Amino acid sequence: MESLNLAIENARSRYASQNPLSQAADKSAERYFPGGNTRTVLHYDPFPLTMVGGDGAELTDLDGHRYVDFVGEYSAGLFGHSNDVIKSAIHKALDSGVAMGAPTPYERELGSLLCERFPSIEMVRFCNSGTEANLMALTTARVETGRNKLLAFNDAYHGGVIKFLGGRCALNMPFDFVLADYNDIDGTAELINQVGEELAAVIIEPVLGAGGNIKADRSFLEMLRQMTKEVGALLIFDEVKTARLGAAGIQGMLGITPDITTLGKFIGGGLPTGAFGGSAEVMGQFNPKTSGALAHAGTFNNNVCSMAAGCAAVGEIYTPQRAKEFFDWSEAFRLSLNEMFAAKAVPMYANGLGSIVAIHFSSGPTKRPSDISTGCRSLRPLLHMELLLDGVLVCGRGDLFLSLPMDETHLSKARLALEKFIDRYKPLIGQVLQH
Ligand SMILES: Cc1ncc(COP(=O)(O)O)c(C=O)c1O
Numbered sequence: 001m002e003s004l005n006l007a008i009e010n011a012r013s014r015y016a017s018q019n020p021l022s023q024a025a026d027k028s029a030e031r032y033f034p035g036g037n038t039r040t041v042l043h044y045d046p047f048p049l050t051m052v053g054g055d056g057a058e059l060t061d062l063d064g065h066r067y068v069d070f071v072g073e074y075s076a077g078l079f080g081h082s083n084d085v086i087k088s089a090i091h092k093a094l095d096s097g098v099a100m101g102a103p104t105p106y107e108r109e110l111g112s113l114l115c116e117r118f119p120s121i122e123m124v125r126f127c128n129s130g131t132e133a134n135l136m137a138l139t140t141a142r143v144e145t146g147r148n149k150l151l152a153f154n155d156a157y158h159g160g161v162i163k164f165l166g167g168r169c170a171l172n173m174p175f176d177f178v179l180a181d182y183n184d185i186d187g188t189a190e191l192i193n194q195v196g197e198e199l200a201a202v203i204i205e206p207v208l209g210a211g212g213n214i215k216a217d218r219s220f221l222e223m224l225r226q227m228t229k230e231v232g233a234l235l236i237f238d239e240v241k242t243a244r245l246g247a248a249g250i251q252g253m254l255g256i257t258p259d260i261t262t263l264g265k266f267i268g269g270g271l272p273t274g275a276f277g278g279s280a281e282v283m284g285q286f287n288p289k290t291s292g293a294l295a296h297a298g299t300f301n302n303n304v305c306s307m308a309a310g311c312a313a314v315g316e317i318y319t320p321q322r323a324k325e326f327f328d329w330s331e332a333f334r335l336s337l338n339e340m341f342a343a344k345a346v347p348m349y350a351n352g353l354g355s356i357v358a359i360h361f362s363s364g365p366t367k368r369p370s371d372i373s374t375g376c377r378s379l380r381p382l383l384h385m386e387l388l389l390d391g392v393l394v395c396g397r398g399d400l401f402l403s404l405p406m407d408e409t410h411l412s413k414a415r416l417a418l419e420k421f422i423d424r425y426k427p428l429i430g431q432v433l434q435h
Contacts, residue, residue: 001432001435003431004378004379004382004428004431004432007382007428008381008385011382012045012046015385015389018065018389019047019049019062020063021050021062021063022047022048022050022061022062022063023047025050025062026050041074041395041396044396045381049062050062053081054069054080055082056080056081057080057403057406057407058081059393065391067388067392067393068391068392068393068406068413068414069081069403070393070394070399070400071393071394071395071399072402072403073265073270074241074395074399074401075209075244075355075356075401076268077266077403078244078265078266078270078318078403079266079317079403079404080403080405081405083270083313083317083404085313085316086269086312086317088312089309089311090305090308092308093106093304093308094305097304098303100304103302104307106302106307106308106310107126107301107302109315110126110307110310110311111124111126113311113314114263114267114275114277114314115277117248117252117314117320118239118243118249118252118261118263118277119248119251120237120251120257120258120259120261120277120279121277121278122277122278122279122280123280124276125276125277125286125301126274126275126298126301126302126307127273127276127298128273128300129159129272129273130158130159130264130265130274131159131161131162132274133240133262133264133274133275133276134159134162134236134238134240134276135159136296137201137203137260137276138162138175138200138201138236140260140276140278140282140285141234141236141260143285143294144200144285145199145200145232145233147197147198147199147233148176148198148200149177149195149198149199150176150177150199150200150201150202150203151180151188151192151201151202151203151233152164152177152180153179153180153182153204153208154167154180154181154182154369155182155210155211155369156203156204156208156211157205157209157210157211158203158205158240158262162175163210164177164179165210181368181370182204182208182211182214182216182220182369183214183216183217183367183368184220184368185217185219185220188223188224192224192231196231197232199232200233200234201228201233201234201235201236201259201260202228202233202234202236203238204236205237205238205240205241206239206249206250206251206254207241207242207245207250207352207353212351212360212372212397213352213357213358213399214351214352214367214368214369215351215365218254221254221256222256225256225257225258228259234259234260234278234282235259236259236260237249237251237258237261237262239261239263240264240274241265241356242353243265243266244266244354244355245323245353245355246323246324246327247319247324249261259278259279260277261277262275262276263276266313266318267310267313267314268306268307268313269306269309269312270309270313271305271309271310273303273307317404318404322404326404327355329402330354330355330357330402331354333357333402333411334352335350336415337350337357337415337418338350340415340419341422344419344422346422346426346429347362347363347429348361348418348429349361349362349365349366351366355403357399357402358397358398358399358400359383359394359400359418360372360376361375361376361429361432361433373433375432375433376433378432379429379432380397380398381396382425383398383421384398386417386424387414387417390417390420391413391417392413392414400414
């Protein structure tokens with residue numbers, strides 16, 4: 001649509017003229033990185049901002065602009081930038097040696113914290129990323145069941161080699177996946193029955209993140225729990241992002257216990273890590289004190305900086321009480337956005353749950369990724385650019401992640417920027433969605 005394209009072009013040209021240093025840095029990075037980029041999700045047109053510093057809930061870019069950071073490192077940045085407690089834990093760990101090539105007290109402390117919090121995690125193992133955690137969970141399920149087929153959901157993201165955004169991805173691991181539609185109880189149940197005794201596992205993110213921060217219906221998750229049991233498959237909850245929604249993640253909130261849980265992002269206090277855990281029986285396969293045990297390797301599985309940062313983050317900062325308060329505060333913000341959208345009679349909706357939010361161009365909650373309209377997708381770049389121009393850093397696809405150092409000033413900056421966007425573009429939004 002021409003008027004939308006013109007509006008996007010106009011916003012991009014204002015953005016380019018305000019960010020000459022980021023533009024030049026992007027250009028020169030093209031010499032050594034394809035398209036100047038080493039992490040696809042961080043690219044957006046016309047070029048991404050180069051960030052040079054962060055403190056609390058704010059970031060500063062190369063051209064000197066300050067932003068409220070709602071990208072929040074795609075949810076891993078729960079603690080904001082340079083949290084003092086985490087910083088001193090890392091410094092202390094650094095002072096006493098890294099890369100020790102042996103077990104250390106840190107991983108034992110963080111492991112015990114996670115096992116005590118998550119009902120499904122009797123035993124745990126660390127790895128280096130959420131992707132690795134999911135790979136380990138899926139391969140563990142295949143070994144445990146002696147089966148090959150795996151069920152995942154359209155538009156789910158479980159890591160760079162396990163993603164189904166807009167279909168199967170060329171870089172995916174060559175596992176035998178069947179795909180169902182998120183929140184489709186009947187269709188998914190039928191597929192589970194069809195695959196039946198060949199099914200090793202179902203993997204699901206209880207809020208479908210990259211697919212639009214779509215909350216799974218409780219009844220949908222309950223069906224998955226029951227049917228996987230019936231066919232003898234394992235249920236894997238990917239709580240890499242959703243674990244932040246409560247002391248025990250979504251599983252704790254809903255009282256639904258998967259067989260394997262995967263974690264990552266915030267549990268390393270902002271440093272790289274991942275974890276997968278489950279019952280003592282399933283995880284017992286990795287016990288090196290038994291013969292024929294599965295060997296799970298990884299030079300940096302227990303790297304002391306991530307483990308020390310994680311202990312401080314999970315143990316000292318994100319206590320169950322803090323997690324509950326943060327959820328309530330974030331959810332109130334999300335609901336307040338929806339009240340504002342309704343009052344302005346604009347078809348926009350803050351999907352998601354608690355501190356995991358995505359702005360959709362629709363009049364109500366999105367239940368399935370297939371409900372996201374082409375118009376909604378095509379309006380996202382405009383919203384993204386305009387919010388950046390107003391100092392509110394959000395993800396290109398419309399996600400906002402709240403972080404602990406945020407306060408009401410940060411939230412009202414986002415609310416005001418959204419109001420300004422609506423006042424400027426409401427007629428255009430209507431036209432695009434009708435098209
Ligand atoms: C739900 C989910 N699972 C897994 C991953 C992969 O984690 P990582 O980027 O640490 O490999 C992500 C990352 O965005 C995620 O959102």
